[in-house]
Amino acid sequence: MPPSPTSRRLPNLLFDFGGVLINIDYQRPIEAMRRLTSAGSTIEYNQKAQSELFDLLETGCITPAEFREGLRTGYQLTATDEELDAAWNSILLDVPADRLALLAELHEQGHQMALLSNTNVIHIEEVNRRLKVAYGFENGIADVLDRVFYSQEVGLRKPGPEIFAHVLREMNWQAEETLFIEDSFQHIETAQRLGLHTLFLAPPLTLTDALPAAIRAFPPSA
Known part of the structure; x- marks a missing residue:
């Protein structure tokens, strides 16, 4: 018997950046x-x-x-x-408008959303510059999320479990109530060991293709 609407919960959404929100080419x-x-x-x-x-x-x-x-x-x-x-x-490509539109829709639905990215100040400054030119963002991708966690600011990086624990603690999230969206499987493995639900965006999957279905399939509250 399917769960009643009142037993459904909106998962917290934790996004990787490169390969998930922004296209990249290693x-x-x-x-x-x-x-x-x-x-x-x-x-x-x-x-x-x-x-x-x-x-x-x-x-x-x-x-x-x-x-x-x-x-x-x-x-x-x-x-x-x-x-x-x-x-x-040159690794940095574009941030497709349809992905930003999806983030706006999810925020409107009431999801809490954060970013967890292994990155550096050179890339952050360039991405922020491009987002301002293309979309008018004043604070980079932080304009459409509740919080951003950059490895170079936290002093930790994926796939280490410490940075996941840091994010959960800072956001006051429970692992079992959180969906982590990532395109690197070694990071998915750490998240799964910590009890997070995961969406592995293996090519050719994209965020707009796969995330809505993953949210619909998120398990109901106990």
Whole structure:
């Protein structure tokens, strides 16, 4: 027997950023930085793993200037700060309007929504600039969510369980009442171990394709 409407609950929605709200291409910065070196160096960065240099930037342990110098010395890159930033930001594509419209609809329905992203100040500033130009957002993606949690500000990153615990504590959410939407399976695995419900956006699934059905299938209150 299906649950009565009064027993249904609106799940809290915890979104990843890259690959969920914004389209990204991991190969583009690799190719862009390879063009900046005569040594043929390839940066150690992809969806599943990355070198310590990128971890340090994403947890706020080094500055953008130190990151750029690390790229130059670690991968034999000869480039200006502007060229390095352009290569690094080439991973960022667009934020489709239909995804933002879905967020607005979900907010209107009463969902609490937050963002949890492994990211860095260089990418954040660029995304915020683009969102202001394209949509008039004054505070980046925070304009359409209740709260944003960036790894470089928290000092922790996925897939570590500590950053999930931090978000749940800060939002006063229970794991079993929260749906985590993510495109990297190693992060999905951590969330599942902690008791969160998950939606794995494996290509070619997109947020607008899959999220409404996942919300409808969310289990009722006990």
